Amino acid sequence: MTQIFTVTDLNERIKDRLENDPRLHDLWAQGEVSNFVHHRSGHRYFTLKDRDSQISCVLFKNQADRLGFDLKDGLNILVYGDIAVYRPQGRVQLVARGIKQDVGLGFRHLQFEALKKKLAGEGLFDLERKRALPRYPERIGIVTSPQGAALRDVLRIIGPYPARIILSPAQVQGDGAEESIVSALLALQGLTDVVIVCRGGGSTEDLWCFNSEAVARAIIGCDSPVISAVGHETDVTIADFVADMRAATPTAAAKMAVPDIGELIEWLQQSEVRMMRALWTSLERKEERLEYLRHSISARRMYSLAADARQRLDYLGERLAAALVAELRARRGRLELAQGRLAAVGPRATLLRGYSVVRSNHGLILRAEDARPGEVVELILGEGRLICRVLEIKDGSEVFLA
Amino acid sequence: MKKEEIGLEAALDDLERIVSELEEGKMGLEESLDLYEKGMKLVKLCNARLEGAERRIESLTGEVPPDLI
Numbered sequence: 001m002t003q004i005f006t007v008t009d010l011n012e013r014i015k016d017r018l019e020n021d022p023r024l025h026d027l028w029a030q031g032e033v034s035n036f037v038h039h040r041s042g043h044r045y046f047t048l049k050d051r052d053s054q055i056s057c058v059l060f061k062n063q064a065d066r067l068g069f070d071l072k073d074g075l076n077i078l079v080y081g082d083i084a085v086y087r088p089q090g091r092v093q094l095v096a097r098g099i100k101q102d103v104g105l106g107f108r109h110l111q112f113e114a115l116k117k118k119l120a121g122e123g124l125f126d127l128e129r130k131r132a133l134p135r136y137p138e139r140i141g142i143v144t145s146p147q148g149a150a151l152r153d154v155l156r157i158i159g160p161y162p163a164r165i166i167l168s169p170a171q172v173q174g175d176g177a178e179e180s181i182v183s184a185l186l187a188l189q190g191l192t193d194v195v196i197v198c199r200g201g202g203s204t205e206d207l208w209c210f211n212s213e214a215v216a217r218a219i220i221g222c223d224s225p226v227i228s229a230v231g232h233e234t235d236v237t238i239a240d241f242v243a244d245m246r247a248a249t250p251t252a253a254a255k256m257a258v259p260d261i262g263e264l265i266e267w268l269q270q271s272e273v274r275m276m277r278a279l280w281t282s283l284e285r286k287e288e289r290l291e292y293l294r295h296s297i298s299a300r301r302m303y304s305l306a307a308d309a310r311q312r313l314d315y316l317g318e319r320l321a322a323a324l325v326a327e328l329r330a331r332r333g334r335l336e337l338a339q340g341r342l343a344a345v346g347p348r349a350t351l352l353r354g355y356s357v358v359r360s361n362h363g364l365i366l367r368a369e370d371a372r373p374g375e376v377v378e379l380i381l382g383e384g385r386l387i388c389r390v391l392e393i394k395d396g397s398e399v400f401l402a
Numbered sequence: 403m404k405k406e407e408i409g410l411e412a413a414l415d416d417l418e419r420i421v422s423e424l425e426e427g428k429m430g431l432e433e434s435l436d437l438y439e440k441g442m443k444l445v446k447l448c449n450a451r452l453e454g455a456e457r458r459i460e461s462l463t464g465e466v467p468p469d470l471i
Contacts, residue, residue, distance in 0.1 A: 136411035146467050155459070155470060162410070162451050167461040187462045264414075265452055268445050271421050275441045278424035282434050285427065 008087070015085035018092065024083035029055070029094055030102060033075045044071055048079060048094065056093040057081075063097060076102040078110065112211050115238055119213070124220055124242050131225040131244045133256060134193045139164045140257055141192035141224070143184040145172045150200040150229070150250035157254030161261050166191055172199040177209035185218040185226075194257050195222055197239060198229040198250040210237035219243055229253035352382035368393050410451050417444040 005013065018024055031048035038044055042061030047054050057079060059071070071077070080098040085091065100110070119125060140158065144151050146169045158165065170184035171177045181197070188195055197219065199207070209215060210230045216238045219226050228243035229250045240246040247253035295301065347357065357380040358365040365371050371390045379386040408416075420441040424434060459466050 134411065136409070136414060138409055138411075146461065146464065151470070160452075165459045167459060167466060169461060169463050184462075261452055265449070268417075268448050268452075271417055272442065272445050274421050275424050275438050278421070278427060279434055279438045282424070282427050282429075282431065286431060 007090070011085060011087045011090045014090070014092075015087055018083050018085055021083075026082065027080070029079045029081075031055075031077070031079075033071055033077055034073050036071055036073050046071060046073075048077070056086075056091055057096055058093055059096040059099065067099060069101060071099070078102045112238065115211065115213055115216070116241065119216055119238065119242060124216070133225050133227070133245060136259060137163055137193035137257060139166060139192045139194075141166045141168055141188040141195040143168045143170050143181060143188070143195060143197045144199055144250075145170065148172065148200055150198045153200075153250040154196060154198060154254040154257075157251055158258050159261060161258040163258065173202060173206040173209060178212040178214050181209060181212075181215050182218040185215075185222055189223055192224045194224055195226045196229065196250070196253045196257055197226060197243065198247075198253055199231065200250065201232045201235070204235075207231045207235055207237060210239040212238070215239055216242045227253045227256055348382065351380065354382075356381045368395070408447070410448060413444050413448050413451070417441055417448065420444070 029048060031050045031054075034047045034049055034054070036044065036046040042064065044059040044064050046057050046059075048057045049055075059067075064071075078100045079094055079096045080100075081094050081096040084093055084095045086093055123129065140163045142151060142154060142165065144154075144167075146167060151167070155165070166188065168184040168187050171180035185195070185197070197210075199210075207230055210228070219228070219239055219242050225244040227245045227247055228237070228239045229247035229252060230237045230239055233248040236246075245253075245256055247256055351357065358371075358377050359380070360371060360375055360377045362370075365377060371377060371393065373390050373393055375390045377388055377390060379388055420437050423429070424437055424441065427434075429437065459470055
């Protein structure tokens with residue numbers, strides 16, 4: 001049955017419908033200010049527009065006073081608020097509760113910055129929590145789309161490296177991508193040594209799922225180190241910040257995940273050579289030592305040692321003889337000296353000066369009374385002796401010595 | 403040393419240690435020979451791992467795309 005509305009009823013109905021829709025509340029809208037009017041009531045009216053469309057906006061006085069900047073035509077802004085219908089004019093409008101200046105990066109950017117700040121605040125970007133990648137992973141998990149070029153790039157780089165590759169398929173763009181990535185990461189729990197989360201290049205829109213908080217937390221929750229590689233070099237996502245390693249591209253991620261197998265084989269060959277050389281060197285050193293020792297105990301060397309000793313003995317003998325002669329000479333000198341001095345104090349010198357010693361059979365005659373008349377006495381002179389007979393004994397008082 | 407159980411990483415680490423120990427040359431001949439033998443076994447083991455192994459791709463959900471097998 002056809003219902004006929006009054007205009008008022010119709011607008012009332014539209015108003016009810018729109019204002020009861022939770023999707024039209026607490027929303028952000030992005031656009032450029034035009035037709036700005038600062039009404040004398042203090043409320044601000046303007047039109048928010050983009051290239052193709054526009055919507056009326058109102059900012060009531062109490063909110064407008066807290067704005068912090070002047071609204072004017074041409075300004076790019078982000079409006080936070082609710083959709084309402086102004087019944088008298090049947091006008092759908094956005095009732096602003098807050099306005100931010102859009103520096104040209106859009107609301108997504110704000111959201112991105114807010115999440116980045118939040119996660120950074122939790123210390124989730126800290127270098128200390130980044131885990132080191134295993135040098136030689138045996139199980140590599142890959143979270144990506146099985147159809148994507150990214151997966152093929154990664155596999156091409158991993159090449160023949162001997163690892164188990166566990167693909168955990170995920171939808172990497174569009175609705176449901178976040179949840180898909182999160183569950184793909186979860187599914188790898190306990191199965192890998194390293195995980196690569198990747199997708200190829202795309203629009204900011206396409207890559208947006210990697211800026212989700214849920215994905216970030218799933219990456220942090222992984223039990224093995226995660227390498228993120230989303231889009232091209234210039235695309236940096238929240239996933240990149242929380243991953244243990246950020247690669248510019250999926251190809252770069254794969255290079256980080258596995259060692260170059262050619263280099264590895266070369267290294268093994270070098271190790272073989274190095275061990276061999278070390279062993280030879282060690283053998284050679286031992287041989288040299290043996291040779292040295294053998295030389296040390298050779299007969300020739302012994303003979304030479306003996307010759308040395310003999311020569312030394314001769315030398316010492318010579319020195320000894322010389323020393324003895326010198327000593328002897330010194331002693332003789334001292335003896336002669338002593339003899340001279342002895343001669344000086346002995347009787348002979350005195351006798352040579354005109355004195356003589358008289359003795360008889362009874363011994364030395366020191367006083368006249370020691371001799372008897374007629375006795376034979378011996379006179380010892382400076383040179384020679386006289387045998388004499390005593391004629392007379394006289395008193396000593398008459399003797400004068402000249 | 404059980405060949406089946408030692409991982410590539412552990413084997414390469416062991417090998418690296420053995421090579422530098424040999425190069426230091428502080429050991430006796432017997433010991434050097436022992437180490438050399440051990441090292442050569444590891445080289446063989448690693449080579450076998452690197453050359454012989456086939457890439458194994460599996461998928462946790464769904465099939466592995468046929469072009470990747």
